Amino acid sequence: MNKLSVYFSNFNNKRDNNIWVFTEWYGKRCGDNSTFFANYIVNHFPNIKVYWICEKQADTSLLESGVIILEKDSDESIDILRKAAVVIMIQGIDEFTTGGYNYCGNALKVNLWHGVMWKKLGYDMASESGFWKKTKGRIKTGFNRHYLFESPSDLYTDVFKRAFLIKPNEIVNAGQPRNSIFYDAKMIKNARIGILEQLKTISDADINSETSIITYMPTFRDGLEEAFDFANYSESTNLNDYLKNTNAVLVQKAHFVRSETKKDNNSFSNIITNNNLIAQLLLAATDLLITDYSSCFFDYLLLDRPIIHYIYDYDFYRDKNRGLYYDYKDVVCGDAIFNERDLLTCIRENLQNPSKESELRKSRRKIYQQYESADSCRIIAEEIFRRTGVTGK
Helix, strand or coil, rough: HHHHHHHHCCCCCEEEEEEEECCCCCHCCCHHHHHHHHHHHHHHCCCCEEEEEEECCCCCCCCCCCCCEEECCCCCHHHHHHHHHEEEEECCHHHCCCCCCCCCCCCEEECCCCCCEEEECHHHCCCCCCCCHHHHHHHHHHCCCEEEEEEEHHHCEEEEEEEECHHHHHHHEECCCHHHHHHHHHHHHHHHHHHHHHHHHCCCCCCCCCCEEEEEEEECCCCCCCCCCCHHHHCCCHHHHHHHHHHHHECCCCCHHHHCCCCCHHHHHHCECCCCCCCHHHHCCCCCCEEECCCCCHHHHHCCCCCEEECCHHHHHHHHHCCCCCHHCCCCCEEEECCCCHHHHHHHHHHHCCCHHHHHHHHHHHCCCCCCCCCCCHHHHHHHHHHHCCCCC
């Protein structure tokens, strides 16, 4: 069957309001918004059957035991997609099946998206502009209607409406479920313990409970351009010596899109590259974040810890790659560094004085994380219940 026939043949299915299906990152891994929201639903609404669709080899250890795991593209997973009243994703409906078939027709499609945006998205990107591409996008969006989009601020509501052709009544004002970890002191403590234990197994560094963690998480670049790598940093030897002397490690983690092709390179004992660490747990354990245009720094704002923006390719990324919504002066949440020469000095300053840009971080959080709170999962759940008529009891 082709995609259109699958869509139309499942559009008027009788759907069970107590069956909810989740996925993220095309079923390859867990740890983002869908994971934390699925766990919330399982823990608070036992009448709802929560299913998770993923590839056979995916690590689902973060999911609560009550979540029912189904293999992607299996007969059972397709049958559940045909029955579910609510399907929840972080990118699009094509995450649920390898061929992008839409068995969810008349279900409520909830998109928790996977980032707060500095870099341009969807039809705001230069590569997706133009009359015919936007017309095609409107047709595709029409087939995937019944969306509910989570938005952490009014700024991003405007972005969603323009970039994804989302209607105002399809928005729920709430923070990202994955950020619930940052409101739970016990989860933060456990994340740090767990990450330090993992680092001990993959590094020759002398790691203990007092070791400071500096994390570098760059975004992906469209095309063949690769992100900066500390293994190739001109000051790597001096940086590694500094990290040893201050009981610190620098952990590099590539963006998910690049993580499967980017090789771990641990040539220096205290500079550790590992792409299998779960991003949100790593952020919770991190004392200093280095990034570029990645949305991870918006999440990290909730911890009020120092942030360095290493934006060495700022002009290129803004003008010739993905494009950016804001000038760097209006969005960075700490020092903005444009060359390798200043990077080591900036790392020293921020690690020694973590409150250096605290007021700036607080002001940015009010703008870009307007609706972020410990109650985000509850707010999203209640909106789903309202739209489906389910009471949650």
